Amino acid sequence: MYNLINCSFVPRLIFKNYFLFLFIVVAFIVNGFFISKIYAEEVVGEITVDTHWVVEGSPYILNEYIYVAPDVTLTIDPGVVVKSLYGGLAIDGKLEALGTEEAPIYFTSFYDDTVGGDTDGVENYCYYNTDEEGNNIGDEICETYEYEPEMEDWNSIIIMSDGVKSTLNNVISKYSKDGLLVTDGASVLSVNFNSDKGIALYGSKGNSFTGLNIPDIEISSDSSANITDANITSEDIGQSSSSVSIYGNSSLVMNNSVVNSNTSSIILYNNSSLVASDLSLDCGGDGIYLYSNSSLILSDTDIKCGVRGIYVHSDSTADISDVKVSGASEAGIMVHGNSGEDAVKITKSEITENENGFIFFRSDIVANQNSIHDNNTSGLTTYDSEQFTLFNYDLGITGITFGVVHLVQPIHCSHLICLVIF
Ligand SMILES: [Ca+2]
Numbered sequence: 171m172y173n174l175i176n177c178s179f180v181p182r183l184i185f186k187n188y189f190l191f192l193f194i195v196v197a198f199i200v201n202g203f204f205i206s207k208i209y210a211e212e213v214v215g216e217i218t219v220d221t222h223w224v225v226e227g228s229p230y231i232l233n234e235y236i237y238v239a240p241d242v243t244l245t246i247d248p249g250v251v252v253k254s255l256y257g258g259l260a261i262d263g264k265l266e267a268l269g270t271e272e273a274p275i276y277f278t279s280f281y282d283d284t285v286g287g288d289t290d291g292v293e294n295y296c297y298y299n300t301d302e303e304g305n306n307i308g309d310e311i312c313e314t315y316e317y318e319p320e321m322e323d324w325n326s327i328i329i330m331s332d333g334v335k336s337t338l339n340n341v342i343s344k345y346s347k348d349g350l351l352v353t354d355g356a357s358v359l360s361v362n363f364n365s366d367k368g369i370a371l372y373g374s375k376g377n378s379f380t381g382l383n384i385p386d387i388e389i390s391s392d393s394s395a396n397i398t399d400a401n402i403t404s405e406d407i408g409q410s411s412s413s414v415s416i417y418g419n420s421s422l423v424m425n426n427s428v429v430n431s432n433t434s435s436i437i438l439y440n441n442s443s444l445v446a447s448d449l450s451l452d453c454g455g456d457g458i459y460l461y462s463n464s465s466l467i468l469s470d471t472d473i474k475c476g477v478r479g480i481y482v483h484s485d486s487t488a489d490i491s492d493v494k495v496s497g498a499s500e501a502g503i504m505v506h507g508n509s510g511e512d513a514v515k516i517t518k519s520e521i522t523e524n525e526n527g528f529i530f531f532r533s534d535i536v537a538n539q540n541s542i543h544d545n546n547t548s549g550l551t552t553y554d555s556e557q558f559t560l561f562n563y564d565l566g567i568t569g570i571t572f573g574v575v576h577l578v579q580p581i582h583c584s585h586l587i588c589l590v591i592f
């Protein structure tokens with residue numbers, strides 16, 4: 171059963187006239203005249219009672235923002251296809267998008283023929299060839315044109331119901347303008363969300379995403395999220411400053427995930443935090459860049475980024491262990507201007523094949539059991555007059571500039587000397 175109270179079979183005037191005509195003609199051709207099956211159901215206006223979208227009513231067509239009122243639940247069954255041109259979903263109630271791995275739910279362009287049938291039909295156009303005087307030559311020539319889907323064909327899914335947790339399971343979103351926005355105290359519990367546009371969490375706490383395939387995510391304005399098994403990959407150059415942005419008193423816990431882009435992987439600032447493990451970061455800018463009272467706890471991570479692997483400054487803190495950092499043109503790890511006691515701890519990590527391995531100044535650091543080796547210009551650079559103690563398993567440090575650095579080999583590194591520099 172499906173609820174028709176808020177639905178209409180009458181396509182709106184938003185369609186061009188020929189489009190409306192084709193819509194009806196194609197529907198009749200495919201379904202036959204007066205066969206009860208609905209070819210495509212357009213949804214208009216507000217949804218004000220609990221509503222259930224089912225496969226039999228699919229694809230559902232949205233050509234404007236469909237508003238789901240407070241205390242109202244829109245439930246979408248596995249396998250349902252939602253197509254849109256210029257429209258979207260604005261959830262002020264609750265969205266229960268309950269796709270399965272076998273039958274995901276699609277949100278896509280009205281022009282997308284690959285799922286939910288050929289909803290847009292084809293455009294027919296006819297013309298004559300003419301001579302130099304403009305006279306028609308020969309018979310009328312008729313051809314058809316197929317509209318192909320493009321990015322930004324429709325708007326977004328906005329979830330904005332204060333205190334309500336919506337579900338997005340096995341949802342595939344394509345060709346939207348703004349992806350998924352969760353805001354105003356709403357939150358999302360999601361398993362397998364796949365989108366060619368990113369996610370924005372704004373004033374949204376307690377989100378959970380397991381199995382996430384998106385180009386970028388922005389977490390801001392007192393938001394929080396837990397992300398596991400994500401692939402955050404963007405092929406667009408310069409689309410955003412980073413793949414993952416966390417700012418404005420926001421926090422992210424991220425595990426077992428991959429972040430790839432031409433820009434920076436993860437940026438956090440303005441009193442924000444990241445707790446992460448088992449990450450693989452491959453990027454053109456900075457791997458993890460934190461500043462302005464932000465904090466990082468990071469373990470079991472491989473960072474291969476073009477400018478800096480990890481960059482910590484402006485009264486931030488970092489606790490880094492079992493991390494490998496390589497490939498940076500400036501520094502594997504750069505730390506400065508963090509006033510807290512033991513502000514930055516780096517243990518059991520390998521910093522190798524960067525231009526400079528580890529650069530620090532005006533920060534209290536604890537670094538031990540690290541391997542800093544085979545960096546191009548220097549293994550270690552500090553501009554401070556204070557004394558630091560670093561315990562290294564590997565003294566393959568090619569340069570130490572300025573400052574007072576106290577390097578001590580642990581006992582079981584017998585092939586290396588104990589080095590003290592003043
Ligand atoms: Ca098409």
Ligand SMILES: [Ca+2]
Nearest residue numbers: 283288290291
């Ligand atoms: Ca078509």
